[in-house]
Amino acid sequence: DIVMAQSPDSLPVSLGERATISCRSSQSVLHSSSDKNYLAWYQQKPGQPPKLLIYWASTRASGVPDRFSGRGSGTDFTLTISTLQAEDVALYYCQQYFTTPITFGGGTKVEIK
């Protein structure tokens, strides 16, 4: 199985500041024939289901604010919130879909400093 490691576990950030979450996979999730990274990011608020933010490592899902961005390739990826808003307080998960079983990172909790 591909192991997804996220860091940090908890990320306190001041309102209006940048938040950057790291996700590292135990093997590359870059598909050579398509040149696409098989990686998604989700946001989960308390008591709610996950919400898709990013797929193909950097493509924002419909309706996701442009302050959310994803980048990276191969085994190292980041999710950045450019200017943290109060409503962005949540858990964030990365997920690889390069191979089954599909696996998720352990999650990063973004909170207000």
Add this chain to the structure above:
Amino acid sequence: EVQLVQSGTEVKKPGESLKISCEGSGDSFTTSWIGWVRQKPGKGLEWMGIIYFGDSDTRYNPSFQGQVTISADRSISTAYLQWSSLKTSDTAIYYCATGDSGTYWWGDKWGQGTLVIVSS
């Protein structure tokens, strides 16, 4: 737009059977791959498996193979997750989610979750 509505909270005893559901609406639902994801209390997300509505092609996470059964009834746009003999360790929230592909699956739209409590 696809919407998913899951069945309600279940409280069961160890050894009992259970089938929970995920009903979808929207034009593209019956050509979607429906995935099931487990979230134990205070823990992260675990992918259990996916099923294609078109032909019921099903793929399991080996960690869940034999422990649960994923099925679907296309005529009523509903996917199911079932257990024949629950364990206390099955206590969790179970989410269904749609995806466009069985080869590269991410959860595009999610149900609200079904809380399953297994306790003697």
